[in-house]
Amino acid sequence: MVEPPPEKLTPELVFREYAPRIYNLARRMLGNDADAEDVTQDVLLQVVRKLDTFRGESQIATWLHRVTVNAALAHRAKRANRQKHEAGEAGDDLDGAVSTGPVNRWAVSPDEPVLAAEQQEIIEKAINTLPEPFRDVYVLADVEGLPNADIADMLGLSVPAVKSRLHRARLRMRDALAPHFEGGLAP
Protein backbone atom coordinates (compact mmCIF):
# COMPACT_ATOMS: atom_id res chain seq x y z
CA MET A 1 0.00 0.00 0.00
CA VAL A 2 2.67 2.48 1.01
CA GLU A 3 6.03 3.23 -0.52
CA PRO A 4 8.60 4.97 1.62
CA PRO A 5 8.30 8.74 1.32
CA PRO A 6 11.52 10.54 0.47
CA GLU A 7 11.22 13.07 3.29
CA LYS A 8 11.28 12.86 7.08
CA LEU A 9 7.97 11.71 8.51
CA THR A 10 5.96 14.69 9.68
CA PRO A 11 2.24 14.99 10.36
CA GLU A 12 1.83 17.09 7.20
CA LEU A 13 3.74 14.58 5.12
CA VAL A 14 1.67 11.77 6.54
CA PHE A 15 -1.46 13.62 5.53
CA ARG A 16 -0.26 14.25 1.98
CA GLU A 17 1.29 10.82 1.41
CA TYR A 18 -1.11 8.57 3.23
CA ALA A 19 -4.57 10.15 3.28
CA PRO A 20 -5.35 9.16 -0.36
CA ARG A 21 -4.09 5.61 0.24
CA ILE A 22 -6.10 5.19 3.42
CA TYR A 23 -9.15 6.63 1.65
CA ASN A 24 -8.83 4.33 -1.36
CA LEU A 25 -8.49 1.21 0.77
CA ALA A 26 -11.43 2.20 2.97
CA ARG A 27 -13.50 3.16 -0.08
CA ARG A 28 -12.96 -0.21 -1.68
CA MET A 29 -13.72 -2.14 1.50
CA LEU A 30 -16.79 -0.12 2.47
CA GLY A 31 -18.15 0.67 -0.97
CA ASN A 32 -19.10 4.29 -0.42
CA ASP A 33 -17.48 7.71 -0.12
CA ALA A 34 -19.02 8.90 3.14
CA ASP A 35 -17.91 5.86 5.15
CA ALA A 36 -14.46 6.01 3.56
CA GLU A 37 -14.13 9.64 4.59
CA ASP A 38 -15.10 8.86 8.19
CA VAL A 39 -12.60 6.01 8.36
CA THR A 40 -9.84 8.11 6.79
CA GLN A 41 -10.37 10.82 9.37
CA ASP A 42 -10.27 8.29 12.23
CA VAL A 43 -7.09 6.72 10.92
CA LEU A 44 -5.35 10.03 10.26
CA LEU A 45 -6.04 11.14 13.81
CA GLN A 46 -4.59 7.90 15.12
CA VAL A 47 -1.52 8.34 12.92
CA VAL A 48 -0.92 11.91 14.06
CA ARG A 49 -1.21 10.93 17.72
CA LYS A 50 1.21 8.02 17.37
CA LEU A 51 3.67 9.49 14.92
CA ASP A 52 6.48 9.82 17.47
CA THR A 53 6.37 6.10 18.18
CA PHE A 54 7.22 5.03 14.62
CA ARG A 55 10.81 4.17 13.80
CA GLY A 56 10.55 4.03 10.04
CA GLU A 57 8.32 4.18 7.01
CA SER A 58 7.95 0.42 6.67
CA GLN A 59 6.71 0.25 10.23
CA ILE A 60 4.09 2.92 9.62
CA ALA A 61 3.07 1.29 6.32
CA THR A 62 2.35 -2.03 7.98
CA TRP A 63 0.60 -0.33 10.86
CA LEU A 64 -1.51 1.80 8.53
CA HIS A 65 -2.85 -1.19 6.67
CA ARG A 66 -3.85 -2.82 9.92
CA VAL A 67 -5.41 0.30 11.44
CA THR A 68 -7.32 1.11 8.25
CA VAL A 69 -8.68 -2.43 8.02
CA ASN A 70 -9.66 -2.38 11.70
CA ALA A 71 -11.34 1.01 11.35
CA ALA A 72 -13.21 -0.11 8.23
CA LEU A 73 -14.43 -3.31 9.88
CA ALA A 74 -15.51 -1.39 12.99
CA HIS A 75 -17.33 1.14 10.85
CA ARG A 76 -19.09 -1.61 8.97
CA ALA A 77 -20.10 -3.30 12.23
CA LYS A 78 -21.64 -0.04 13.47
CA ARG A 79 -23.49 0.34 10.19
CA ALA A 80 -24.72 -3.26 10.40
CA ASN A 81 -26.24 -2.50 13.77
CA ARG A 82 -28.36 0.13 12.09
CA GLN A 83 -29.37 -1.96 9.14
CA LYS A 84 -29.28 -5.65 8.46
CA HIS A 85 -26.58 -6.20 5.92
CA GLU A 86 -25.23 -9.06 3.88
CA ALA A 87 -21.95 -9.20 5.82
CA GLY A 88 -21.30 -12.73 6.99
CA GLU A 89 -23.91 -14.16 4.72
CA ALA A 90 -21.54 -15.09 1.95
CA GLY A 91 -21.59 -18.84 2.24
CA ASP A 92 -18.83 -21.15 1.19
CA ASP A 93 -21.00 -22.68 -1.47
CA LEU A 94 -19.93 -21.83 -4.99
CA ASP A 95 -22.95 -23.38 -6.64
CA GLY A 96 -24.93 -20.85 -8.56
CA ALA A 97 -22.48 -18.06 -7.80
CA VAL A 98 -19.89 -18.74 -10.45
CA SER A 99 -20.25 -19.57 -14.10
CA THR A 100 -19.09 -23.05 -15.03
CA GLY A 101 -20.21 -22.83 -18.64
CA PRO A 102 -18.42 -21.74 -21.80
CA VAL A 103 -16.09 -18.75 -21.54
CA ASN A 104 -14.50 -16.49 -24.14
CA ARG A 105 -11.06 -14.96 -24.50
CA TRP A 106 -10.48 -11.38 -23.36
CA ALA A 107 -8.85 -8.64 -25.36
CA VAL A 108 -6.32 -7.80 -22.66
CA SER A 109 -2.65 -7.13 -23.21
CA PRO A 110 -0.32 -9.76 -21.74
CA ASP A 111 1.84 -6.94 -20.39
CA GLU A 112 1.00 -4.88 -17.34
CA PRO A 113 -2.28 -3.21 -18.30
CA VAL A 114 -2.70 0.54 -18.01
CA LEU A 115 -6.33 1.14 -17.19
CA ALA A 116 -8.44 3.77 -18.88
CA ALA A 117 -10.84 5.63 -16.58
CA GLU A 118 -13.79 3.70 -18.00
CA GLN A 119 -12.09 0.35 -17.35
CA GLN A 120 -11.13 1.41 -13.86
CA GLU A 121 -14.74 2.29 -13.13
CA ILE A 122 -15.92 -1.10 -14.40
CA ILE A 123 -13.48 -2.92 -12.11
CA GLU A 124 -14.31 -0.74 -9.10
CA LYS A 125 -18.03 -1.39 -9.61
CA ALA A 126 -17.41 -5.13 -9.87
CA ILE A 127 -15.43 -5.06 -6.61
CA ASN A 128 -18.32 -3.23 -5.00
CA THR A 129 -20.72 -6.04 -5.92
CA LEU A 130 -18.66 -8.68 -4.11
CA PRO A 131 -20.12 -9.85 -0.79
CA GLU A 132 -18.17 -8.11 1.95
CA PRO A 133 -16.21 -11.12 3.29
CA PHE A 134 -14.98 -11.81 -0.25
CA ARG A 135 -14.41 -8.15 -1.01
CA ASP A 136 -12.17 -7.59 2.02
CA VAL A 137 -9.86 -10.43 1.08
CA TYR A 138 -9.89 -9.52 -2.60
CA VAL A 139 -9.00 -5.87 -2.01
CA LEU A 140 -6.23 -6.68 0.43
CA ALA A 141 -4.75 -9.48 -1.69
CA ASP A 142 -5.21 -8.49 -5.32
CA VAL A 143 -5.48 -4.71 -5.15
CA GLU A 144 -3.16 -3.98 -2.22
CA GLY A 145 -0.89 -6.96 -2.87
CA LEU A 146 -0.63 -8.12 0.76
CA PRO A 147 0.48 -11.69 1.56
CA ASN A 148 -2.25 -14.14 2.57
CA ALA A 149 -0.69 -14.62 6.01
CA ASP A 150 -0.90 -10.87 6.74
CA ILE A 151 -4.51 -10.78 5.56
CA ALA A 152 -5.37 -13.77 7.72
CA ASP A 153 -3.86 -11.98 10.69
CA MET A 154 -5.71 -8.73 10.00
CA LEU A 155 -9.09 -10.35 9.43
CA GLY A 156 -8.83 -13.04 12.08
CA LEU A 157 -9.03 -15.84 9.53
CA SER A 158 -6.95 -18.92 8.81
CA VAL A 159 -4.70 -18.80 5.74
CA PRO A 160 -6.76 -21.54 4.02
CA ALA A 161 -9.90 -19.47 4.63
CA VAL A 162 -8.22 -16.44 3.05
CA LYS A 163 -7.19 -18.51 0.03
CA SER A 164 -10.67 -19.95 -0.34
CA ARG A 165 -12.36 -16.55 -0.19
CA LEU A 166 -9.81 -15.03 -2.52
CA HIS A 167 -10.36 -17.77 -5.09
CA ARG A 168 -14.13 -17.34 -4.95
CA ALA A 169 -13.81 -13.58 -5.16
CA ARG A 170 -11.58 -13.89 -8.23
CA LEU A 171 -14.05 -16.25 -9.92
CA ARG A 172 -16.89 -13.81 -9.26
CA MET A 173 -14.76 -10.92 -10.50
CA ARG A 174 -13.84 -12.88 -13.60
CA ASP A 175 -17.51 -13.42 -14.36
CA ALA A 176 -18.38 -9.79 -13.65
CA LEU A 177 -15.60 -8.43 -15.85
CA ALA A 178 -15.99 -10.92 -18.70
CA PRO A 179 -18.75 -9.07 -20.59
CA HIS A 180 -16.64 -5.91 -20.57
CA PHE A 181 -13.31 -7.41 -21.58
CA GLU A 182 -14.47 -9.98 -24.11
CA GLY A 183 -13.91 -7.88 -27.18
CA GLY A 184 -12.83 -4.32 -27.69
CA LEU A 185 -12.31 -2.82 -24.25
CA ALA A 186 -8.74 -3.95 -23.81
CA PRO A 187 -6.15 -1.77 -22.07
Place this chain on the structure above:
Amino acid sequence: MTCEELLDLIHDYVGEELVIEHRETVEIHLAGCQNCTIRIETYRHTIRLARALPKCGKLPTGVEARLRKAVEPHLKAQAGEPGA
Protein backbone atom coordinates in the same frame (compact mmCIF):
# COMPACT_ATOMS: atom_id res chain seq x y z
CA MET B 1 -10.47 -34.56 -13.88
CA THR B 2 -13.66 -32.70 -14.73
CA CYS B 3 -13.94 -28.97 -15.51
CA GLU B 4 -15.69 -28.39 -12.16
CA GLU B 5 -12.91 -30.18 -10.27
CA LEU B 6 -10.37 -28.02 -12.05
CA LEU B 7 -12.28 -24.90 -11.03
CA ASP B 8 -11.38 -25.53 -7.39
CA LEU B 9 -7.68 -25.85 -8.21
CA ILE B 10 -7.20 -22.69 -10.27
CA HIS B 11 -6.05 -20.56 -7.32
CA ASP B 12 -3.27 -22.95 -6.39
CA TYR B 13 -2.43 -23.65 -10.04
CA VAL B 14 -1.84 -20.02 -10.99
CA GLY B 15 -0.04 -19.48 -7.69
CA GLU B 16 2.21 -22.45 -8.48
CA GLU B 17 1.27 -24.04 -5.17
CA LEU B 18 0.01 -27.38 -6.47
CA VAL B 19 1.94 -30.55 -5.78
CA ILE B 20 3.47 -31.95 -8.96
CA GLU B 21 0.91 -34.75 -9.34
CA HIS B 22 -2.00 -32.35 -9.21
CA ARG B 23 -0.25 -29.90 -11.49
CA GLU B 24 0.28 -32.63 -14.08
CA THR B 25 -3.36 -33.69 -13.80
CA VAL B 26 -4.44 -30.09 -14.40
CA GLU B 27 -2.12 -29.73 -17.39
CA ILE B 28 -3.36 -32.96 -18.94
CA HIS B 29 -6.91 -31.66 -18.60
CA LEU B 30 -5.93 -28.27 -20.05
CA ALA B 31 -4.28 -29.91 -23.05
CA GLY B 32 -7.67 -31.25 -24.07
CA CYS B 33 -9.99 -28.50 -22.83
CA GLN B 34 -9.90 -25.10 -24.46
CA ASN B 35 -12.67 -23.74 -22.22
CA CYS B 36 -10.67 -24.37 -19.04
CA THR B 37 -7.55 -22.97 -20.72
CA ILE B 38 -9.45 -19.75 -21.42
CA ARG B 39 -10.93 -19.73 -17.91
CA ILE B 40 -7.45 -19.84 -16.39
CA GLU B 41 -6.17 -17.24 -18.84
CA THR B 42 -9.01 -14.85 -17.92
CA TYR B 43 -8.58 -15.64 -14.20
CA ARG B 44 -4.99 -14.42 -14.60
CA HIS B 45 -6.23 -11.32 -16.42
CA THR B 46 -8.57 -10.66 -13.50
CA ILE B 47 -5.64 -10.67 -11.08
CA ARG B 48 -3.57 -8.39 -13.31
CA LEU B 49 -6.39 -5.90 -13.78
CA ALA B 50 -6.86 -5.62 -10.00
CA ARG B 51 -3.14 -5.07 -9.52
CA ALA B 52 -3.27 -2.26 -12.08
CA LEU B 53 -5.79 -0.25 -10.06
CA PRO B 54 -4.32 2.91 -8.54
CA LYS B 55 -3.71 2.66 -4.80
CA CYS B 56 -3.35 6.33 -4.08
CA GLY B 57 -5.64 8.14 -6.48
CA LYS B 58 -6.65 11.70 -5.77
CA LEU B 59 -9.12 12.37 -3.01
CA PRO B 60 -12.56 13.37 -4.32
CA THR B 61 -13.41 17.06 -4.43
CA GLY B 62 -14.15 18.43 -0.99
CA VAL B 63 -12.84 15.41 0.90
CA GLU B 64 -9.33 16.77 1.33
CA ALA B 65 -10.60 20.09 2.65
CA ARG B 66 -12.90 18.41 5.16
CA LEU B 67 -10.21 16.01 6.31
CA ARG B 68 -7.73 18.85 6.70
CA LYS B 69 -10.22 20.83 8.74
CA ALA B 70 -10.77 17.85 11.04
CA VAL B 71 -7.10 16.91 11.38
CA GLU B 72 -5.49 20.38 11.25
CA PRO B 73 -5.71 21.15 14.98
CA HIS B 74 -4.01 17.85 15.74
CA LEU B 75 -1.34 18.48 13.11
CA LYS B 76 -0.57 21.87 14.64
CA ALA B 77 -0.52 20.48 18.15
CA GLN B 78 1.88 17.77 17.02
CA ALA B 79 4.11 20.36 15.38
CA GLY B 80 4.05 22.44 18.58
CA GLU B 81 2.55 25.49 16.94
CA PRO B 82 1.12 28.11 19.28
CA GLY B 83 -2.64 28.30 19.45
CA ALA B 84 -3.04 24.69 18.43
